[in-house]
Amino acid sequence: MAFEEKIDTTSELHEVRNNAIKNFEAKGFPTKKEEAWKYTSLNAILKNDFSVFPKKENTIEFKEVKKFFLHEIDTYKVVFIDGIFSSFLSSTTHDGLDVCLMSSALTKPKYKMVIDTYFNQIANTEDSLTSLNTAFSLEGAYINIPKSKVVEKPIEIIYFSTGVENALMVQPRNLIVVNENAHVQIVERHHSLNENPVLTNSVTEVFAQKRAIVDYYKIQNDVQTANLIDNTYIAQKQESHVSVHTFSFGGNITRNNLNFYHQGERIDSTLKGITIIADKQHVDHYTLVQHATPNCESHQNYKTILDGNATGVFNGKIFVEKEAQKTDAFQQNNNILLSDKATINAKPQLEIFADDVKCSHGCTIGQLDDSAMFYMQQRGIPKKEAKALLMYAFTSEVTASIKIPELKAKIARIIAEKLGVKMGFDL
Amino acid sequence: MLQIKNLHASVEDKEILKGINLEIKAGEVHAIMGPNGAGKSTLSSIIAGNENYEVSEGEIFLDGEEISELAPEERAHKGIFLSFQYPVEIPGVSVTNFIKTAINESRKANGKEEMPANEMLKLIREKSELLEMDRKFLSRSLNEGFSGGEKKRNEIFQMAMLEPKIAILDETDSGLDIDALRIVANGVNKLKNESNAVLVITHYQRLLDYIVPDFVHVLMDGKIVKSGDASLALELEERGYDWIKQEQEV
Numbered sequence: 001m002a003f004e005e006k007i008d009t010t011s012e013l014h015e016v017r018n019n020a021i022k023n024f025e026a027k028g029f030p031t032k033k034e035e036a037w038k039y040t041s042l043n044a045i046l047k048n049d050f051s052v053f054p055k056k057e058n059t060i061e062f063k064e065v066k067k068f069f070l071h072e073i074d075t076y077k078v079v080f081i082d083g084i085f086s087s088f089l090s091s092t093t094h095d096g097l098d099v100c101l102m103s104s105a106l107t108k109p110k111y112k113m114v115i116d117t118y119f120n121q122i123a124n125t126e127d128s129l130t131s132l133n134t135a136f137s138l139e140g141a142y143i144n145i146p147k148s149k150v151v152e153k154p155i156e157i158i159y160f161s162t163g164v165e166n167a168l169m170v171q172p173r174n175l176i177v178v179n180e181n182a183h184v185q186i187v188e189r190h191h192s193l194n195e196n197p198v199l200t201n202s203v204t205e206v207f208a209q210k211r212a213i214v215d216y217y218k219i220q221n222d223v224q225t226a227n228l229i230d231n232t233y234i235a236q237k238q239e240s241h242v243s244v245h246t247f248s249f250g251g252n253i254t255r256n257n258l259n260f261y262h263q264g265e266r267i268d269s270t271l272k273g274i275t276i277i278a279d280k281q282h283v284d285h286y287t288l289v290q291h292a293t294p295n296c297e298s299h300q301n302y303k304t305i306l307d308g309n310a311t312g313v314f315n316g317k318i319f320v321e322k323e324a325q326k327t328d329a330f331q332q333n334n335n336i337l338l339s340d341k342a343t344i345n346a347k348p349q350l351e352i353f354a355d356d357v358k359c360s361h362g363c364t365i366g367q368l369d370d371s372a373m374f375y376m377q378q379r380g381i382p383k384k385e386a387k388a389l390l391m392y393a394f395t396s397e398v399t400a401s402i403k404i405p406e407l408k409a410k411i412a413r414i415i416a417e418k419l420g421v422k423m424g425f426d427l
Numbered sequence: 428m429l430q431i432k433n434l435h436a437s438v439e440d441k442e443i444l445k446g447i448n449l450e451i452k453a454g455e456v457h458a459i460m461g462p463n464g465a466g467k468s469t470l471s472s473i474i475a476g477n478e479n480y481e482v483s484e485g486e487i488f489l490d491g492e493e494i495s496e497l498a499p500e501e502r503a504h505k506g507i508f509l510s511f512q513y514p515v516e517i518p519g520v521s522v523t524n525f526i527k528t529a530i531n532e533s534r535k536a537n538g539k540e541e542m543p544a545n546e547m548l549k550l551i552r553e554k555s556e557l558l559e560m561d562r563k564f565l566s567r568s569l570n571e572g573f574s575g576g577e578k579k580r581n582e583i584f585q586m587a588m589l590e591p592k593i594a595i596l597d598e599t600d601s602g603l604d605i606d607a608l609r610i611v612a613n614g615v616n617k618l619k620n621e622s623n624a625v626l627v628i629t630h631y632q633r634l635l636d637y638i639v640p641d642f643v644h645v646l647m648d649g650k651i652v653k654s655g656d657a658s659l660a661l662e663l664e665e666r667g668y669d670w671i672k673q674e675q676e677v
Contacts, residue, residue: 370479375515377499378475378508379529379585380536386500389520389528396519396568 013106016120020134027128039313039345040255040284045227048197050169052136054082058162060193062089068191069156072406075187076155078141082162083170085139089158098144099155102173105142114144118177122205122233122261130231133203137173140204145182145212154185154404159202161226163194174204178212178240185404189219192226197252204232208240210264215403216244221414222251224279231257238264238293245402246273247411248283249418255284260298262289262324267296272398274411275304275312276391276418284313291324291354300331303395306342316361317349324354331361336368336394388419428453428624429474429593434485436473443469445649446485451593451624458627458635458660461646462668467628468512470646471597474626475509476502489592504536506592510582510599517569522581523551525569526588533589554587558614575602583614590618595626600634612637632664645671 029046030037058081069077076099079089085101092100098111105111106119123130141157159172178184192198208214220228228251234242248254260269275283289298304312318329335344348361368390376386392415399415402408434447443466451457461467473480474487476499487495494502517525531541542550555565558580570578579599586594596615600608615638619625627638635643635657643659644651647668652675653659663671 369515371513372515372517374472374475374477374479374499375511376517378503378511379525380500380503380533380589381529382500382532383498385528385532389517389525393517393519399519 013119017135020125020131023125023131024128024135027131030128036286036315039311040253040282042253045197045199045253048167048199050167050197050199051165052169052171053138054084054165054168057084058082058164059086059088060160060162064193065089065160065191068158068160068189070154070187070404070406070410073154073404075153078155078157080139080159080172082165082168083139083159083172097146097149097151098142100142102140102142102175103138105175111142114177115175118205118207119175120205122207122235123203123231124233124259127231127257129201129229130203133171133173133201133231137171137203140173140175143174143176143184143186145178145184147179148181149179150183151185154187154407157186157188159190159200161190161192161196161198161200163192163196163198165196167197167199169199169201172200172202174202176204176206176214178206178208178214180210180212182209183213185215185217187217187219187404187407190222190226190228192223195223195225197225197227199227199229201229202231204230206232206234206242208234208236208242210237210239212237212240214240214242216242217402217404217407218244218246218256219249219411220247220251220254220283221249224250224252224281226251227253229255229257233259233261234269235261235263236267236269239266240264241268241270243270243272243401245398246285247414248273248275248277248285249414250277251281251283253282253284255286257286259288260290262291262293262296265293265295267293269296269298270401271298271300271302272401273302274395274398274415275302275306276395276415277305277310277312278307280309282311284315286313286315288317288319289329291318291320291327291329293323294325294327296324297328298330300333301397302333303398304333304335304344305338305391305394306335306344307338309339309341311342312344313346314344314363315347315349318351318359318361320350320352320354320357320359322353325356327354327357327359329357329359333361333363334394335363335365336391337365338367385421388416388421391419392416428490429626430488431474432486432488434470434473434487435483436469436480437483438469438480442483443480443649444473447646447649447651449644449651451626453624454621455642456619456625456627456638456640458629458640458643459646459651460629460632460643460660460663463630465646466649467630467646468597471509471595471626471628474595475499475507500532501536503589504533508586508589508591508594510579510586510594510596512598512601514570514578514582516571516573518571520569521566522569522584523565526551526585529585530588550588554584557587557617558584559610560584576604576607579603579611580607580614583611587614587618591623593624593626594618595628597628598630599627600629600631608634609637632660635660647671647675
């Protein structure tokens with residue numbers, strides 16, 4: 001294949017890459033015939049003639065993209081433009097922790113042990129899109145937080161596409177290792193700067209060691225021609241706490257494959273999401289929590305507001321193995337349809353093999369509450385604003401647990417913008 | 428100030444109000460009493476503009492202007508306030524932010540600038556003290572997890588902030604203990620002046636010990652069947668509603 005010359009065939013990763021290529025070649029892109037892809041079709045976007053590697057290095061000015069950063073506060077930044085690292089926009093570190101590049105981690109001897117221990121260890125090697133990424137990914141963020149380190153600044157991982165290429169397919173690959181007692185906050189974002197089609201097939205592996213705390217936020221508010229397949233794999237050791245908040249506010253097709261694997265007792269996993277889309281946008285959340293050990297908790301809460309012809313999918317799978325006694329697994333999925341043409345496909349899947357567990361799930365689909373609308377209008381708040389306030393209230397169980405205040409304010413602003421209102425306060 | 432003429436209204440084809448006539452002048456306090464199901468809450472909802480009810484006949488005037496075609500928010504902007512029997516919970520929106528939004532929307536509708544932040548804060552402080560509300564209360568999500576008493580106190584706080592021309596208190600005394608009742612009534616009395624009016628809707632006479640009405644009307648089966656002064660409320664407390672029914676039949 002033509003890609004071979006671009007990737008490093010001499011490294012020890014060669015075999016990993018080769019196997020991945022073989023797996024992808026055998027399976028190809030997923031189709032609607034597969035149960036896991038029943039509601040999401042990639043056919044239309046795959047008609048584009050994507051280039052897999054950008055032909056040249058593209059640059060952008062900070063002022064053009066400032067608004068995509070948490071610019072009010074100091075952060076570490078790992079920034080990519082069309083899949084290539086931008087040292088100009090980034091702010092990496094090796095001082096007490098590693099926030100740097102996957103490409104150097106994969107090639108420099110000092111990272112070899114970490115790479116051998118973790119790279120591609122939790123990612124699903126049977127999954128065709130993950131294999132595609134494993135085969136061809138060149139770049140991404142490498143984050144390694146040493147024992148007991150509390151990282152004071154959030155880490156931002158941002159992938160920009162310039163659209164200079166006609167149609168671009170990017171394969172970001174992130175590896176995040178958070179050692180014992182360490183604590184880190186990560187914000188990930190993908191954004192296209194013009195209307196040329198982009199397909200991002202991202203793979204992220206997160207390893208949370210004993211008592212580690214990881215708060216991960218994904219902001220998906222991309223342009224109408226951007227497509228994102230996010231494959232995130234999280235392995236948790238005992239007493240670790242990991243939360244992932246996914247904010248899906250825009251893009252053409254967005255698919256979030258979020259997988260949690262428990263490898264110790266008293267683990268806490270949180271999966272939350274807000275989806276607000278319209279037009280013909282499509283967002284698919286496919287979650288898996290694999291309870292394999294006793295005394296662990298998982299909390300899922302996904303809120304969706306669909307307008308226009310938008311379609312949403314929530315497929316939440318909770319798997320409780322025989323050994324996982326005293327599991328407490330909770331799943332909540334609430335949906336509001338604002339138009340007759342919007343569609344939601346919601347499918348909770350609970351597979352429980354242990355006998356002493358607490359598992360619950362709830363799913364609702366509805367419209368806005370009339371009596372609440374009347375209440376707000378009675379106080380002088382016009383219909384449109386009242387509607388927006390109600391929708392904001394509907395998402396508040398998710399926004400409430402955002403731990404970075406500036407991010408919370410930013411998300412509230414994006415929500416207000418999506419709902420087409422300007423409130424007299426930051427929601 | 429508020430004039431209701433021959434008001435008929437129905438919900439899902441069931442006629443609930445069957446010809447209400449009522450006139451409330453500035454400076455007056457009126458009370459509407461009546462048994463359950465008489466149409467008391469329907470009347471307050473209709474004055475405030477709830478679109479779930481259909482006005483089939485009659486008119487509602489506010490300061491001479493016919494308002495029965497106006498949206499609820501337009502009526503609010505003109506000075507109608509309804510204290511809800513069951514205030515709605517709005518998670519994620521604080522008491523302060525909610526009232527700020529309400530005030531500024533009203534000002535906007537009346538062609539005024541937004542209220543400056545320091546003025547707003549001063550007003551919030553003043554009015555929350557009037558209702559003996561804790562500072563912490565103001566940053567809580569609107570009505571979420573509030574006790575019955577806190578909800579009603581918050582309603583009167585919003586009324587105090589919005590300074591309506593006519594305030595309709597729908598069963599404001601339900602769910603209130605005696606201390607909360609006193610605080611709420613005290614708030615209403617302090618806000619009462621010669622240029623506004625209050626309409627108290629209640630099942631029991633209790634609240635009327637604190638908010639003394641100039642006129643008491645008895646609503647039964649969709650009609651006002653008897654009117655009188657404050658002593659009528661005491662009589663109803665004593666004798667119930669049956670004697671009025673019998674009086675009607677005679």
